[in-house]
Amino acid sequence: MAAQELHPENWVDLYADYLFNYAVARVSDTDLAKDLVQETFYAGLNSAKNFKGDAAERTWLISILKRKVIDHYRKINSKKGKAEVRINYSSDSDAEGDWLEQQVADPFSKDGDNIMENEELGLAIQDCISKLPQKQAVVFKMKTIQGMSTEDICNELDINPSNLWVMIHRARTALMGCLNDNWF
Amino acid sequence: MKITCQEASNICNKSQYKEASFWDIVKLRIHLLYCKACKQYSKKNSELTSMCDRAGLTMLSKDDKERMKRDLEKKF
Structure with missing residues (x-):
């Protein structure tokens, strides 16, 4: 090989x-x-x-x-002392819970899991986007990630709206299939 | 009031970006009542939207990429 x-x-x-x-x-x-x-x-x-x-x-x-x-x-962390974990009483008095016990992470919280899962999801989506034809990927990213308006994208790429929607349609269909295979 | 599946998917795509008009959405809803294929498509499409939102996707701007490319090419 x-x-x-x-x-x-x-x-x-x-x-x-x-x-x-x-x-x-x-x-x-x-x-x-x-x-x-x-x-x-x-x-x-x-x-x-x-x-x-x-x-x-x-x-x-x-x-x-x-x-x-x-x-x-x-x-x-290399500066001396920075590497150790320090817990202080909260300096801003607005914060809820004066006692350290009240400031520890909620053991039943699912946030950590969710954050990790969403991070992996993000990479899975990027992976699928990178398999799209270049032009579709560009349009999809501009529309979905940057949230640009249809008009702006059409001006920048010099295409017409129906063109844009066809590309969005193809990109979305491909992404659904790709994520179906790789995520669910 | 009847629309084709192609029109339905077009409205569905637009509605993912909140660009479908009220009447379009009404038409789409009626279509989805009797068209299973479009109903499935519409469900998957909304899922994709919510996944993209959840994943917090980010990207580099065009300028940033151009700059990166230029800087990188200098080192070739």
Whole structure:
């Protein structure tokens, strides 16, 4: 089997959104996430010779990004004393519950599970979007993620509304099928 | 009042982005009463919308991507 080759010139188009979603979910800061994605691409380029071709390009990039996220947290925790967990009485008196016992996480809360599940869902959707034909993916993202109006999209891409809705229809149908296979 | 399945799916798609008119939605509702295929499609379509909302999708803007591409190309 021929080893896979890297195509850095396509990285931004193919993987930037996927990596960005991954990063945002972990650092919850869009600017920082942007930087991490950029650094990931640089690092990928620098260590391209280590790419053995036994993993898909995206999996390989994600593994680099993973390290970048860990490094980031290590860096912000490296100043002495920051790494230890400190619990103070809440400084703002508005906060509910004066006692520490009242501030611990609710053990019956499902929030954690939901957040994790939604994060995976986000990546699954991005994955499915990346399998769409380029044009459909662009239109779908503009409409669904950026929430742009039909008129603006038509102007920017120089298409007419019925064109746009046909593409949205095809994209949505494909996504339903893809998520059906990969998510449910 | 009768609409074809194609019109129905078109209205359904628009309504996912809150761009269907009131009368269109009435027409769609009536259509869904007797058309099983469209009912199924409509259900899946709403599911997709709610999944996209739940997942909190984000993306990089066009400018950001252009900048990234330029910066990356410098390093080739």
